Amino acid sequence: MTDGTTGLPEAADRSSEIAEAIVGAIVEQRLAPGTRLGEDDLGTTFGVSRTIVRAALRMLARDQIVTMRPHRGATVASPTVTEARQVFHARRVVEAALIRDAAKSCKPADVRALRGHIAAEGEALARGDRSAAIRLSGDFHMRIAQLSRQDVLTGFLRELISRSALVIALYGTTRASSCGTQEHEALLEAIARHDADTAVALMTAHLEHVEHDLDLARGKGTSLDLATALVGRRS
């Protein structure tokens, strides 16, 4: 059940694998909202038939990460402003609960691992690797969630983080598009002290900061080339 390495993507079969690849491309901002996801294109890109691609797309559609319209194909979802607000509202609710449990049960080894993670975040930011920075930032939230041992809520968070990436791609300002590392550090320190109330307050504030840094008035609909965007993800 748990994947010891990163804890993130378990790909049971080929279509789940493709779904994960698409999610990864979205999280790393290589696939912009509104990008058309043609079934034949994806099939040739991944070397499978449309049957597999459709299964992957259907799963992503269930998670609201892609939009499927009858006879018109699938596109990367473009959350509206309302949806964007609801996604962050949901994150505050879910992550507040998760970090409360995480603060109770986290161990020194967990804290050490997370410190390393934050260091990697800072490194990515320092060398201007925007894709890695965004992915690592999301991973940090997922790692916190996994400390809680609440797999159901953690599963919800996974979906919310993917959708957050879409929101940030659409409404993010250039500077603040990834969480500040110092806020993550503060979060971690509160957890390390088992100070649940502070951790919850910090998380709520953190998510509010990210949301407030969004510009909920414009939209950019530019698309990236599909095949190049999906080339060689994974590490």
Add this chain to the structure above:
Amino acid sequence: MTDGTTGLPEAADRSSEIAEAIVGAIVEQRLAPGTRLGEDDLGTTFGVSRTIVRAALRMLARDQIVTMRPHRGATVASPTVTEARQVFHARRVVEAALIRDAAKSCKPADVRALRGHIAAEGEALARGDRSAAIRLSGDFHMRIAQLSRQDVLTGFLRELISRSALVIALYGTTRASSCGTQEHEALLEAIARHDADTAVALMTAHLEHVEHDLDLARGKGTSLDLATALVGRRS
């Protein structure tokens, strides 16, 4: 966005329709956990090919309502005791947030509609229609959620309610398997008074009651439950 009639099942296409039908059967306890869901059987039942059935099953698998194992087909999921607890934990988190928002924004017309709904619940209980009672009980929670106008969290709740039905089917005691109507009434009154704090407290207590009425003491770990062994052939 909102479906005026019941607000529940929008079936975009054939496979979503079939997925909804399966969920409905699970919620009404006509499909027990562990039941085998053969693709050909479902296909002939619904008059479609396996292609459609597989799409439906894959969506349900994404929601953890069915389990798909490679080359072994799909079965109705059998939540473990741990999963059962996590589902109810998640419901407390999600529904507390939802009912808080619902209490703030609900209107007299909403209250009236919900009173009618509770009456229907009582009626179903009175005539011993267990299936209808369970379905209506879940619908009540969904209706409350919809008042909050938080579609993302409401979507999570939909999944949680389906999984709760599985939990109740597996671990439910005979007597208390559906929510008491008077607790729903108290919930509604608090909402009608816009008393958010009371509504949250009542909802939390309500969900704790339902969970405590389960028999979650047996099998603590990885052991399989009796019901599964009886229904799905497992040796």
Add this chain to the structure above:
DNA sequence: CCTGTAGAGATCGTATACAATCTCTGCCCC
């Protein structure tokens, strides 16, 4: 120059075919 429409091409929706894998029955051997 703009707007509306017809046809060709592209894309989606579903069914079906075939190979790979699993399950179950019956038989052999101990």
Add this chain to the structure above:
DNA sequence: GGGGCAGAGATTGTATACGATCTCTACAGG
């Protein structure tokens, strides 16, 4: 009599075929 093995039957995984629907371009009319 019990346990293990082999083959037949059943079921799943994937690809492909074909009809239905949409999109885009070219052209006629205003």
